[in-house]
Amino acid sequence: xxxxxxxxxxxxxLLFMHIPCARGADLRSDKLALLAFSAxxxxxxxxxxxxxxxxxxSWVGITCTRxxxxxxEVRLPAVGLFGPVxxxxxxxxxxxEVLSLRSNRLTVSLPSDVASIPSLHSLYLQHNNLSGIIxxxxxxxxxxxxxxxxxxxxxxxxxxxxxxxxxxxxLQNNSLSGPIPDLHLPKLKxxxxxxxxLSGPIPxxxxxxxxxxxxxxxxxCGIPLEPCPGTSPSPSPVSPSPPNTRSFxxxxxxxxKIAIFVGGGVALLLLxxxxxxxxxxxxxxxxxxxxASSKGKAVAGGRGEKSKGEYSSGIQEAERNxxxxxxxxxxxxxxxxxxxxxxxxxxxxxxxxxxxxxxxxGTIVVVKRLKEVVAGKKDFEQQMELVGKVGQHQNVVPxxxxxxxxxxxxxxxxxxxxxxxxxALHGNKxxxxxxxxxxxxxxxxxxxxxxxxxxxxxGGGKFIHGNIKSSNIxxxxxxxxxxxxxxxxxxxxxPHIYPRLIGYRAPEVLETKKPTQKSDVYSFGVLLLExxxxxxxxxxxxxxxxxxxxxxxxxxxxxxxxxxxxxxxxLLKHPNIEDEMVQMLQVAMACVAVLPDQRPRMEEVVGRIxxxxxxxxxxxxxxxxxx
Ligand SMILES: *[C@@H]1O[C@H](CO)[C@@H](O)[C@H](O)[C@H]1NC(C)=O
Ligand SMILES: *[C@@H]1O[C@H](CO)[C@@H](O)[C@H](O)[C@H]1NC(C)=O
Ligand SMILES: *[C@@H]1O[C@H](CO)[C@@H](O)[C@H](O)[C@H]1NC(C)=O
Ligand SMILES: *[C@@H]1O[C@H](CO)[C@@H](O)[C@H](O)[C@H]1NC(C)=O
Ligand SMILES: *[C@@H]1O[C@H](CO)[C@@H](O)[C@H](O)[C@H]1NC(C)=O
Ligand SMILES: *[C@@H]1O[C@H](CO)[C@@H](O)[C@H](O)[C@H]1NC(C)=O
Numbered sequence: 362x363x364x365x366x367x368x369x370x371x372x373x374x375l376l377f378m379h380i381p382c383a384r385g386a387d388l389r390s391d392k393l394a395l396l397a398f399s400a401x402x403x404x405x406x407x408x409x410x411x412x413x414x415x416x417x418x419s420w421v422g423i424t425c426t427r428x429x430x431x432x433x434e435v436r437l438p439a440v441g442l443f444g445p446v447x448x449x450x451x452x453x454x455x456x457x458e459v460l461s462l463r464s465n466r467l468t469v470s471l472p473s474d475v476a477s478i479p480s481l482h483s484l485y486l487q488h489n490n491l492s493g494i495i496x497x498x499x500x501x502x503x504x505x506x507x508x509x510x511x512x513x514x515x516x517x518x519x520x521x522x523x524x525x526x527x528x529x530x531x532l533q534n535n536s537l538s539g540p541i542p543d544l545h546l547p548k549l550k551x552x553x554x555x556x557x558x559l560s561g562p563i564p565x566x567x568x569x570x571x572x573x574x575x576x577x578x579x580x581x582c583g584i585p586l587e588p589c590p591g592t593s594p595s596p597s598p599v600s601p602s603p604p605n606t607r608s609f610x611x612x613x614x615x616x617x618k619i620a621i622f623v624g625g626g627v628a629l630l631l632l633x634x635x636x637x638x639x640x641x642x643x644x645x646x647x648x649x650x651x652x653a654s655s656k657g658k659a660v661a662g663g664r665g666e667k668s669k670g671e672y673s674s675g676i677q678e679a680e681r682n683x684x685x686x687x688x689x690x691x692x693x694x695x696x697x698x699x700x701x702x703x704x705x706x707x708x709x710x711x712x713x714x715x716x717x718x719x720x721x722x723g724t725i726v727v728v729k730r731l732k733e734v735v736a737g738k739k740d741f742e743q744q745m746e747l748v749g750k751v752g753q754h755q756n757v758v759p760x761x762x763x764x765x766x767x768x769x770x771x772x773x774x775x776x777x778x779x780x781x782x783x784x785a786l787h788g789n790k791x792x793x794x795x796x797x798x799x800x801x802x803x804x805x806x807x808x809x810x811x812x813x814x815x816x817x818x819x820g821g822g823k824f825i826h827g828n829i830k831s832s833n834i835x836x837x838x839x840x841x842x843x844x845x846x847x848x849x850x851x852x853x854x855x856p857h858i859y860p861r862l863i864g865y866r867a868p869e870v871l872e873t874k875k876p877t878q879k880s881d882v883y884s885f886g887v888l889l890l891e892x893x894x895x896x897x898x899x900x901x902x903x904x905x906x907x908x909x910x911x912x913x914x915x916x917x918x919x920x921x922x923x924x925x926x927x928x929x930x931x932l933l934k935h936p937n938i939e940d941e942m943v944q945m946l947q948v949a950m951a952c953v954a955v956l957p958d959q960r961p962r963m964e965e966v967v968g969r970i971x972x973x974x975x976x977x978x979x980x981x982x983x984x985x986x987x988x
Pocket of ligand 6: 490
């Protein structure tokens with residue numbers, strides 16, 4: 362109650378403060394404008410904007426001027442903004458230079474007070490559903506104007522001519538009509554007017570742009586397109602191909618490129634083929650659906666060329682391109698950003714390749730590209746829903762987002778600095794790696810066990826990791842172990858490449874191919890053995906300390922005489938830890954019991970490792986926190 366009153370008082374206070382200084386704009390008025398915006402535009406993902414926090418340092422998507430006095434950039438791509446942008450909200454940010462609201466679902470029109478903010482130089486509104494005309498009062502400071510993939514109608518305003526600094530004008534995939542104004546813009550480098558309903562001759566000032574800047578406008582003519590009726594044909598200049606992104610992601614499969622960049626003749630051709638296949642399927646599967654849709658006439662007509670554009674425009678295509686973010690995630694990028702990010706291969710696993718992606722704004726994420734997913738879209742989404750529901754735990758790397766299309770399945774995770782346990786244990790010693798000491802190993806074992814126990818308690822106690830191995834235990838800067846890659850095994854084809862590869866797999870899983878919580882415990886046991894022996898259960902190039910059936914090997918060594926032969930030689934250098942190593946070995950051996958019922962539950966494993974750790978800190982009085 363008291364809280365409410367306080368808030369009411371505060372908002373009144375702010376309101377009154379605001380009125381007198383509405384003209385002398387400052388950070389406070391920027392804040393109010395943004396709060397008004399977030400209050401009136403529904404959004405899928407939470408914006409952590411509150412009155413009480415510092416706008417410049419802790420509001421997601423906001424960048425201030427250097428002196429911290431005004432808001433300079435608002436970047437909210439793909440946060441699920443929905444509906445109209447009300448006037449008198451963003452339009453009041455009169456020091457704004459960059460506004461990015463792309464890949465949302467904004468509708469109605471672009472308020473002219475936003476487009477005309479005098480300081481605005483970059484406006485990114487592509488991939489929304491904005492309609493109405495393009496306002497004629499555009500800021501004359503604009504250098505980058507991207508309104509593509511919306512539903513704008515009417516003509517390209519003549520006033521664009523006066524935006525002399527403009528370097529990019531991207532208006533493709535709207536419903537613009539009328540002639541193209543003769544734009545003498547000396548700095549214009551990127552122009553795309555494709556897929557509109559523009560007509561008439563292409564003005565001489567724009568004839569230097571390639572044909573792909575004008576495609577999909579049935580009534581446009583002249584260089585670089587077909588000559589206009591009634592003019593003598595002249596040789597059209599060779600059109601330069603659109604600039605290639607240098608990014609690593611160029612290696613992505615064709616499907617995703619088509620979806621994103623729809624570029625080049627080959628892609629277009631493929632697209633037509635795909636669309637024709639789709640149309641054919643649609644027609645044969647649900648004959649009613651096509652004709653029921655308003656776009657149905659072209660489809661029903663079956664005229665390939667014409668139906669192509671009409672059929673694919675609209676939501677399916679746009680939605681297909683979207684990354685699905687889980688709730689509570691404050692990332693601020695979309696698929697385009699991700700594809701543009703520079704990427705570095707972190708590892709190649711049985712389920713695909715993992716990349717470290719550094720986005721343009723410096724955000725680092727881990728992207729896993731899955732291969733051989735057997736689950737269909739629906740099953741995939743259901744499983745992701747489950748995985749996404751796994752909440753926050755300091756020993757678990759949460760899945761932040763996923764992308765599913767026929768050709769490409771991507772998972773996005775937080776980046777964890779120090780890499781995997783596998784690399785830390787078996788990394789190249791020649792390269793100066795210091796062997797991991799016992800205390801660190803215990804700490805990591807405990808963290809991983811806690812993460813696993815947490816996972817097993819999720820989903821009503823039914824959640825399964827399915828792929829525990831040392832490369833799926835990541836280590837943070839604070840030497841905190843984090844479990845990753847959970848819940849994916851269920852989507853994959855059972856391993857068929859090395860059917861007899863044992864590694865971390867429980868004996869029953871080799872037959873049933875179905876992981877269970879008990880098989881997770883087995884895998885965890887193998888992981889403990891790996892940490893104790895320093896031997897890897899999976900082969901990898903240049904690794905000699907590989908033992909395929911680690912549990913069996915340990916048993917055979919231990920049976921002969923209970924020796925320290927099994928332990929990692931790097932550990933034996935440390936004094937007085939053999940007792941603890943033996944205790945840990947017992948935990949590990951309990952986990953790798955052949956009969957699933959004889960294995961402990963993860964919770965018990967945690968308890969037993971905690972005991973080892975406690976004895977550890979008792980005897981050695983390390984003041985260190987208990988993880
Ligand atoms: C809001 O999210 C951003 C980006 O994740 C983060 O840096 C900031 O600390 C958050 N602010 C608050 C108040 O939680
Ligand atoms: C462009 O600017 C000039 C001078 O500022 C003005 O006279 C002219 O009307 C403007 N043109 C358009 C189309 O707004
Ligand atoms: C496209 O423009 C032409 C005239 O330029 C007009 O006849 C036609 O109706 C327009 N089509 C659409 C879909 O707006
Ligand atoms: C313009 O956009 C269309 C449709 O997205 C695309 O096919 C074409 O390659 C683009 N042209 C340029 C020059 O980027
Ligand atoms: C853009 O329009 C073209 C032609 O109408 C269509 O093939 C393409 O799928 C559209 N792109 C998007 C992303 O909507
Ligand atoms: C876009 O808005 C129009 C109305 O302005 C609506 O009919 C259409 O369904 C919307 N499209 C999407 C993809 O939301």
